Structures are given as structure tokens and as C-alpha cells.
Amino acid sequence: MYLTRARDITRVGFVSTRFQGTDGVSLETWKWNEVLTELGYETFFFSGKSDWYPDRSMVFEEAFFGTPHVKELHAEIFDKSTRRRGLTAEVGEIKGRIKAALYDFVKRFSIDILIVENAFAIPMHIPLGIALAELVAELEMPTIAHNHDFAWERQRFMTGCAEDYIVRAFPPRLHSVYHVVINSEARRQLAFRCGISSIMIPNVWNFDSEPQAADDYNAGFRAELGVGKDDVLFLQPTRIVARKGIESAIELVARYNALVGNSQKGRLLISHPDLDEGDAYQHRVLDYAKFMKVELIVRPDLIGVDRATRADGGKVYSLWDTYVHSDFVTYPSTYEGFGNAFLEAIFYRKPIMVNRYAIYAQDIEPLGFRTSVIDGYVTDAVVNDVARVLSDPMEERKRVAENYAIGKRYLSYEVLRRRLPTIFMNFGAVS
Known part of the structure; x- marks a missing residue:
């Protein structure tokens, strides 16, 4: 007491x-x-x-x-x-x-x-x-x-x-x-x-709630980003800070594009514009994406906390709209206190690549989630696994359904x- x-x-x-x-x-x-x-x-x-x-x-x-x-x-x-x-x-x-x-x-x-x-x-x-x-x-x-x-x-x-x-x-x-x-x-x-x-x-996470769905409002989201219907949109749902390990997400997209033989197929969207720890790392990320020939999308004018209208009358989409229209989530953090973005991906039934940061290995991975896992760096095996999930709808549905059930049981x-x-x-x- x-x-x-x-x-x-x-x-x-x-x-x-x-x-x-x-x-x-x-x-x-x-x-x-x-x-x-x-x-x-x-x-x-x-x-x-x-x-x-x-x-x-x-x-x-x-x-x-x-x-x-x-x-x-x-x-x-x-x-x-x-x-x-x-x-x-x-x-x-x-x-x-x-x-x-x-x-x-x-x-x-x-x-x-x-x-x-x-x-x-x-x-x-x-x-x-x-x-x-x-x-x-x-x-x-x-x-x-x-x-x-x-x-x-x-x-x-x-x-x-x-x-x-x-x-x-x-x-x-x-x-x-x-x-x-x-x-x-x-x-x-x-x-x-x-x-x-x-x-x-x-x-x-509130697994009893209904996720944001595809609707008339967000129907044009990918088009506004310049992403075609046949392209693969990888989502990095984090701020641009060094411990998020965004270089690994960029490398994954570059190697995925090389594997499928289309250097423009995969695009990487970073959802959060927040720069709480300065902008030096943002410059590093932008330069690295250019070096790796990966199209990196950072659009704070289009993505906000909630849906809204811009000064020019255009739409502002919510974070949840980004999940609806993404194909794969990257989460290569080197450190996290737990992992909100991981839970979001599970809730929105998206396949995910995750780095085995310490807390993930200790508290999350033992629950049984099925993810594409890296140990600090991207490997051929991980790239092949990501390509397999993205090319096999049945495997993708199976994984995300299992992950959702585990999340609802242990983290609701x-x-x-x-x-x-x-x-x-x-x-x-x-x-």
C-alpha cells in the first residue's frame, strides 16, 4: 500500500x-x-x-x-x-x-x-x-x-x-x-x-475498435503521393530520428527492387515529420535514399494527425490513411521503449519487417508474432521473405491474421x- x-x-x-x-x-x-x-x-x-x-x-x-x-x-x-x-x-x-x-x-x-x-x-x-x-x-x-x-x-x-x-x-x-x-x-x-x-x-491497442477503412476520402491518397496501383508502398510509420534505423528500411526497398527487377516498384513513405532531435539525421536519410536510388516520400503537407483541409483546399490525410493504402510496414528501430508502430501495423493487418531491438526480443517476440526479422542489418533471407509475402496473398493473409489474434489476446x-x-x-x- x-x-x-x-x-x-x-x-x-x-x-x-x-x-x-x-x-x-x-x-x-x-x-x-x-x-x-x-x-x-x-x-x-x-x-x-x-x-x-x-x-x-x-x-x-x-x-x-x-x-x-x-x-x-x-x-x-x-x-x-x-x-x-x-x-x-x-x-x-x-x-x-x-x-x-x-x-x-x-x-x-x-x-x-x-x-x-x-x-x-x-x-x-x-x-x-x-x-x-x-x-x-x-x-x-x-x-x-x-x-x-x-x-x-x-x-x-x-x-x-x-x-x-x-x-x-x-x-x-x-x-x-x-x-x-x-x-x-x-x-x-x-x-x-x-x-x-x-x-x-x-x-x-484497442483491438475492439474498427480500423480506418478505404473510403471516398482517402481513395486518391496513393495518386497524390505519385504511387501507382501496381507499385509497392512501404510505410515507415515513425519520426525521423536516428534510433529508428531508417537506413535499413531504405536498404530493404532498394534490395527488394533489385530482386524483382524494377528499380521503381518499391517506394518508401515516412509518415511523421517531427524532428524532436534536430534535422541532421533527416539530411542523412535523404542523402542515403538518393545514394541507394530509392524514392523516399516525406509529405508533411499531406499527412497529419487527423484528416483536415489545407489552406489551398487540398486534403490532409491521417496517419491511419497511410496504413490503409500501404502494402508493407518497416520498423527497423535500434531501440524502442515498446513499439506503438508495431501494434498499429498488427491492428491494420499489415506484414512487417522489424529489427530485433532488445525490448522486442525480450517482451514481444516470445508472444509468437510472425514478422520478417533482421538482427541489425538486412540480409538476402529477409529480402526474399518480404518478396514472398508481397507476392503470395494467401501467405500474407495467414500471417497478418495470426498476428492480429496474438495482439488481441496479449496487448489489448x-x-x-x-x-x-x-x-x-x-x-x-x-x-
Whole structure:
């Protein structure tokens, strides 16, 4: 039992740096929100950037990691080994303003419990993490830290002058905070490095929902991309960041085209334009695609979070439209906390190539999914397997049906329906 002052818990406050777009944290928060609402809780949201529920949200701009002066502060903290005195003061000032806004959020919406979405795990926004830790300690606020990835999992956080900040809040050791992680390795490392116990709740998907289908709206999607009906559209449904291993997707398409004897048959679409970690890797990817003679499609003007209309009257298609009209999904990440895009491909019944990143090998592969697997690099065997699936409709249908059944059994909303009430019991919240 996590001892806090006795209280009925009905109003849940989610906190993150942003609730917007299709990043993994936002997607997984949305799923928790859906299940908690289904279970009868009221949900509210605090962030620095949001397009969710205006009447139930508080947006405080400085809580967004991309706010210019916050971004500059972050760069200085992790680029230098010595912290200037003025920088410490700046962190304190921003922390103070965010903390005041958090107090206002808790009071305005009568929050009973906080769910902190990754802001206690990865130090993308140090003032926000410290503000949250102080608020939780001062209010003895029941809190669930939903941790997606930690500082020790990212090379760029291995240096800098933030050691004391990381010890204080990334993650914090507070008796009213219950930690949830999304993979088994994070659970082991959190215990080993910090002496903090946790439970694992994997990323999930609502397999009871209906997927986006081909319809009149998205009928012209491939044509707008310049992809013919006989071409093969490979989908890389990720952001353009180095750990996504996009070079392997490009190589796969190049070798597939060579195998089938048509250098233009396979095209690669990258769905997410987000450049949270700078644009150097994007330039690397574009140059590599040219070198490999692969047509790489990056169209942020055509693909958004939701369907919309452009300023010129043209259509904006959703991420789900890209799945509907793709033929094969590539997911060659070198590291993932779990793998939202993998679940999306399974849900949309698409064949998939996946790199055996550590969490996939430990937590996902043992469930029995049938995929085209690489171990860090593309091989002839994998290219042949991809070509076989794409040329044999019966084999493709068999694989995707098996994968869908496995996903529904082990990684559906039912996981949340069972485990979230158990977590709330630790605060005396469920009778």
C-alpha cells in the first residue's frame, strides 16, 4: 500500500510536456484516458502544448520542451560539464512558474491523483520534472509515474551538468509515487539503478475498435503521393530520428527492387515529420535514399494527425490513411521503449519487417508474432521473405491474421482494464 491521506479518487490529472500529435507518449496517454473514462473516472490534462479537450485542459506554454528558452536551457545543460550559476537560477525561475501553474491545475479541477506521463523519466524538461516532484512531496499527492523511457537509455543524457537534477526527479523517490514501466528491462534497471520497485504495463491497442477503412476520402491518397496501383508502398510509420534505423528500411526497398527487377516498384513513405532531435539525421536519410536510388516520400503537407483541409483546399490525410493504402510496414528501430508502430501495423493487418531491438526480443517476440526479422542489418533471407509475402496473398493473409489474434489476446485494452484498478488499489482508491 502506498500510504497517502485517505481520499476518494475520482478525478485524474494527466501531466506531460505535450498532449498532441502521434508521439508514443501522447498515443499511450490517450489509451489510458479512454480506459479510465470507461471505468468511471473523470480525466483532466496539464501540458505545455495540447489539442485535447479544451474544457478539461490547462496549457502552460513553458511546460513544453520545445519552448525556445526552455530548449536553449536544455541544450546548455547537456552540452557542458560545468553549470554556470546563472543557469541554475534560470532553472529555478522556470520551475517556480510551472509549479505555480501545477498548483492552479490541481485546485481548479479538484485533482485526486496525478498520472505523470514520462516527465519523471526522461529529462527532456528538467524544470517541469523538478516542479512536479516538489508539488507531489508538498501535497503528498497520490501519483502514478508512467515511465516510457529513462535518461540512462539515451546517449545524449550521459553527459552534461544535470546529475543533481536527475537524482532529484528523474525518477523521484517519493512514497506517494507508484511507478509503472512499459517493458521488463526498464523494470529491472529501475530497481537496480534507483532501488525503486515498479510494475510493467506494456503498450496496448484497442483491438475492439474498427480500423480506418478505404473510403471516398482517402481513395486518391496513393495518386497524390505519385504511387501507382501496381507499385509497392512501404510505410515507415515513425519520426525521423536516428534510433529508428531508417537506413535499413531504405536498404530493404532498394534490395527488394533489385530482386524483382524494377528499380521503381518499391517506394518508401515516412509518415511523421517531427524532428524532436534536430534535422541532421533527416539530411542523412535523404542523402542515403538518393545514394541507394530509392524514392523516399516525406509529405508533411499531406499527412497529419487527423484528416483536415489545407489552406489551398487540398486534403490532409491521417496517419491511419497511410496504413490503409500501404502494402508493407518497416520498423527497423535500434531501440524502442515498446513499439506503438508495431501494434498499429498488427491492428491494420499489415506484414512487417522489424529489427530485433532488445525490448522486442525480450517482451514481444516470445508472444509468437510472425514478422520478417533482421538482427541489425538486412540480409538476402529477409529480402526474399518480404518478396514472398508481397507476392503470395494467401501467405500474407495467414500471417497478418495470426498476428492480429496474438495482439488481441496479449496487448489489448483488457490489459489496462485489469491492471489500472489494481494500481489504484495501492492508494485505497478501489473498494
